[in-house]
Amino acid sequence: MDAPAERKKLAARDFKSSIKPIWCPGCGDYAVLNALTKAFVELGRAPEQIAVVSGIGCSSRIPAYLSAYGFHGVHGRALPIATGLKLARPELTVVVTGGDGDGFSIGGNHFLHACRRNVDLTYIVMDNQVYGMTKGQASPTTAPDWEGSKLTPEGTGINPFQPLVIALASGANFIARVSSSDPVNIAQIIVEAVRHPGFSLVQVLSPCITFRPEQQEWRDQVRTASVDFTGDAARAARRLMTDDGFNVGKVLFKGNRRPFAPDAASESCSVTELDREFEV
Amino acid sequence: MSPNKVAGKGRPRAIRSVPDLLAHALAIERDAEERYGELADQMATHNNTAAEDLFRRLAQIEGRHVTQIQQLCVGVELPQRAPWEFLWQGGEGPEAMDLASVHYLLSPHEAVQLALGHEARAEEFYRGVAGRARPAAVRQLALQLADEEAEHVRWLQDWLQHYPPQATGHDDPDPPMEQG
């Protein structure tokens, strides 16, 4: 998919639209936006060959900020929209973006099945462990003892959702975690994720400066993962068992499952030939 | 990234040629111009005109630096690099303008400090290159670039005088609004 050496290379700014983001200054999502533009440059695809699909939430606003084709769908349903689009138009590069609430709460079922189905998509989840757009409720990845929401003033008290674990168990073909404090690294991982066939999950630790200001500490808590990726799901599972959520910067797992794709469309008959089975 | 992170592969290797150094310099200045431009846009969206104006000026200045570096690049074939193939991979270098340390109520003082940090790290980077580089031409150019960055640092320190620290800090009486 890379551009031939002779073609004029687009710059990262060519992948930004004229719409300026409304995210709070200090939001981790700015790093992801920049990373995406850098990644698109390296992938060598023209903006019209890329589609970015999102759900609802602050991070889901990303499609409008890019010059690629975009779909800002309804809450939790970005993955099926992207699935339908990719299956109908397999030659497009389809990237899905969204947050932890959109992806793992209302979208949880679709997330699970997208990992299973392994369509060639790249899913970038900007995880800030909160619902920002609706003013700060707990999300599925929020720690059970976070008391900062009026809706759950004593904390949720329930186990957080573990996206990498669920992804691995459900069959995702590429799993990585990155930090918004290193946008260049995010770009590199996104390039790898897009290039790797099948369903790729990139979890981005992306602090919410307004509702979780304490997450600015993540900058100092994250560390580059000590080992490179494995192709062995069992080994990846063992690493996740001791993962504290702050190992970033490298790919955890690259599987070799065949991506789901319908058999190459070979028209074996015309529409009128379908009539024959009904003829008396 | 914190200093105590485990070093990944991609420890800085020496810059061995003038074109390579120019490629790095161009990347630094271009990124700086874009980041200041983005920060100006963010401040504009959030109605912080003072910080917006400051970032716009900084973007313009960086734009001039870009032009200067581009003039040095005339006739030079620059190596093509992916962003993560530059020497500062891992965020310890100048690229790491800390977008996370901004705030919609950023004062001009804080904006200048942000820029100051960036320029200081750029100077440090070039001095480091000069110290490690073997070819004399590379050392010479690196020192030249370092000196220019040092001058930017002095300008910004001057600016700091014009923008005293803000008393109110990041205090907004209005609560956040829900949007969806």
Add this chain to the structure above:
Amino acid sequence: MGIDDLAGVGASSADAQAAQAGASVSLVIAGSGGAGVVTAGALLLEAAAAAGWFAWMTRSSGPQIRGGEAAAMLRFATAPIHCHDDCFDLLMAIDWDNIERFAAEIALDSRSLVIGDQDLGQAHESLLHSGPRQASLPLKRLAATVADGRPNMVALGAIAQLIGLPPPAMRQAVQTHLARKGQAAIDASLGAFQAGFDHAADLPPVRRLAQPQAAPSARWSITGNEATGLGAIRGGVRFVAGYPITPATEVLEWMAPSLAKVGGVLVQAEDELASINQIIGASYGGTPALTATSGPGLSLMMESLGLAVAAEVPVVVVNVMRGGPSTGIPTKSEQADLNLAVYGLHGDAPHLVLAPVSVPDCVRTAQWAVHLAEALQTPAIVLTDQAMGQSRAVIARPEAATDGAGRELARQTGDGQRYQRYAVTASGISPMAIPGTPGLAYTADGLEHNEAGTPSSRATDHQIQLDKRSRKLAAFDFGKQWAEIFDAQAGPGDIVIITWGSSTGPAREALERYSAKGGAARLVSLRLIAPAQPGPMAQVLGGARRALVVEQSHSGQFYRMLRAFYDLPRELRALHQAGPLPIRPGQILDQLDAWRN
């Protein structure tokens, strides 16, 4: 034929009348626990089709997956038929187990003949209160006279003799059906069939079918669900995502291999929410897309249908209605999802709702729905129901049809201006860019937006986009297809029947009988439910003083919708009842008769 002429006639006259060749013959085969009722019905239909008749077959069953009680209801005629008659001429009970479950559906009268196996017991009293004739046929004993003979084949033999079905047609059907089970199986079935055929000569007569035309026109055997799938493919659908639900699953099951043959794709999604969103994604990518579901699934899809309206993405959702509300009666028919289809989207979200008027019309209307959705860039809900979807009919071959241009695509202007995806136009339809086209990238959005597609909360933008999305439907010329109009031979008269969907069949037959008695009336069956067509309706209604609204809904959903959107004649009556029992032609005829003066 004048059924009411026979009211109150005694037994021997009933025999005599029954022996007359009629325009149609109706019969039920019932049995349980592996009796092979469904197979018998299918064979009978195949044989009748081969013999040149038109047919209509429905099935009823108990809740068991296997071994439950089952009934196959069939009707044969020499001209196309679209519903069951008021009564069945013959009930053939292979056994009597739990047959009372079907008593309400098996309408009988004094001329009907109930045949059962005396060795297995007596007819249940619920079947006998209308005083049908009874006879016994020793199905089990006769089956035992043939090696591996089965009672259901004996029953078929008897039926063939009684109604006048030529044996060669049945032999051909058996041979085709059992070819893979080997000659022994074929011989056993044909032997049992012959035993029944011979023995039936001693049975009382039933109505016999007139011989079909010498050279019958081309005919098809097809269900409504298959017809819907075919129509959709003819309309250009090449992507389907779906989740199984009774009674819509066969739409998906038929389309899976058929789509593959024509280069399309079908995906089994994890739920209805995934189904509707997958087809939105595929359609956004430029491929006409469809899903099929029933009431509970359509309810789940409402939010995303609104997304398709707001982002102006065409999709087709086939809703095969079943008994509601909630889980309701999954295996039975009802016309009670109208409110959901028309009003179920939040906000003001104009969209298309269509309803085929018959099984053959499923082909045409599904195709038309795809065309309209594409041309108007909006979702189209196609309402069929269990009675139409799962009934198998032998019909005249549907004609091919073409519709106008589909989706209007955007072209690059080259003037450097940003592409306005939702540009205001006179028609309300904005040219649509397809991903992959350079220079026209845009973000589709459920948020309200300006003409460029950028989210906007401004009053002017909301007004402009609401007007546009409403105008594109209101200004569209739907042509004559919006309704199917039937006039009685005697002329329109001053009574009009207004109906839709499966109620059209019985209404049509009631009209024919009414006309045969000299009555004059007109029938309007709406194919386009939304947007409403008050202008064309006014033209059709012109001169009518009375309107009878017919529908299978407990609350009269269609009646209320008509009153909301249309000017109706002053004298208005509604015949509306819940499922699961179908509305009979006689019920409608009674209403017309009562109103004649």
